[in-house]
Amino acid sequence: MRTPIVIANWKMNGGLAANANLVSGLKKQLVGQQATTIVICPPAPYLAQVEQLIESSNIQLGAQNASEYSVGAYTGEVSLKMLQEFGVQYVIIGHSERRVIFKETDQQVAEKCKAVVAGGLVPVICIGESLEERQQGNAQIVIKKQLQALSLEELRGSFIIAYEPIWAIGTGETASPEQAQEMHEFIRFQLRELLAERADSVKVLYGGSVKSDNAGQLFAMPDIDGGLVGGASLQAEEFFAICRAAGN
Numbered sequence: 001m002r003t004p005i006v007i008a009n010w011k012m013n014g015g016l017a018a019n020a021n022l023v024s025g026l027k028k029q030l031v032g033q034q035a036t037t038i039v040i041c042p043p044a045p046y047l048a049q050v051e052q053l054i055e056s057s058n059i060q061l062g063a064q065n066a067s068e069y070s071v072g073a074y075t076g077e078v079s080l081k082m083l084q085e086f087g088v089q090y091v092i093i094g095h096s097e098r099r100v101i102f103k104e105t106d107q108q109v110a111e112k113c114k115a116v117v118a119g120g121l122v123p124v125i126c127i128g129e130s131l132e133e134r135q136q137g138n139a140q141i142v143i144k145k146q147l148q149a150l151s152l153e154e155l156r157g158s159f160i161i162a163y164e165p166i167w168a169i170g171t172g173e174t175a176s177p178e179q180a181q182e183m184h185e186f187i188r189f190q191l192r193e194l195l196a197e198r199a200d201s202v203k204v205l206y207g208g209s210v211k212s213d214n215a216g217q218l219f220a221m222p223d224i225d226g227g228l229v230g231g232a233s234l235q236a237e238e239f240f241a242i243c244r245a246a247g248n
């Protein structure tokens with residue numbers, strides 16, 4: 001049995017006042033709600049603030065990125081050790097925005113995953129095809145290649161996979177529950193090929209325009225273990241409704 005998990009990816013949104021409002025709104029709703037693991041990934045400068053805001057709640061802390069290097073002359077980078085000091089437990093790695101806009105390569109993504117696991121944290125590894133790749137009928141080929149490039153069999157710790165079709169991110173166009181399930185089933189099959197029975201404990205999340213009105217149907221699918229939520233995680237009520245849908 002894989003406990004459902006819902007992860008808020010705030011991306012480059014927020015501010016001191018807005019964060020305080022959002023987290024306190026969420027905490028009010030979460031009283032007594034425990035069936036789902038809930039993680040918030042704020043921008044790095046707000047990790048210390050959010051660490052304090054979520055104190056004495058069931059909410060956990062995540063980061064949106066981490067350096068593959070451990071220390072030294074790497075301007076602008078944030079190391080795993082630094083993230084650990086703020087109570088970070090999860091790190092989103094290889095988000096398509098980092099792959100596409102910041103040109104992170106498969107190899108870099110694999111190195112970052114290794115660094116996260118070596119640091120004792122859990123990488124939330126994003127994979128997903130573009131619209132063009134889907135239209136050409138290559139979605140599964142792309143996913144298989146991305147999974148193989150991660151050298152998952154070498155990771156000595158737990159990790160999460162997030163399937164985020166690029167065409168569904170921030171577009172309001174969600175993959176249908178059937179489309180998502182088909183890809184998740186394929187991902188689970190690939191994980192079994194790579195990891196044998198170890199694959200059964202790996203959570204596979206769906207991301208891409210998850211909202212309160214589609215979350216229930218998506219999370220009801222047998223191979224979807226929760227969600228990675230962007231825009232809808234910026235509103236307390238909306239995000240809470242998504243978390244509740246995961247626990248049902």
Ligand SMILES: O=C(CO)COP(=O)(O)O
Pocket residue numbers: 009095164168169170171172207208209210228229230231232
């Ligand atoms: O990229 C995402 C989460 O990492 C999805 O973003 P949206 O939920 O805004 O589509």
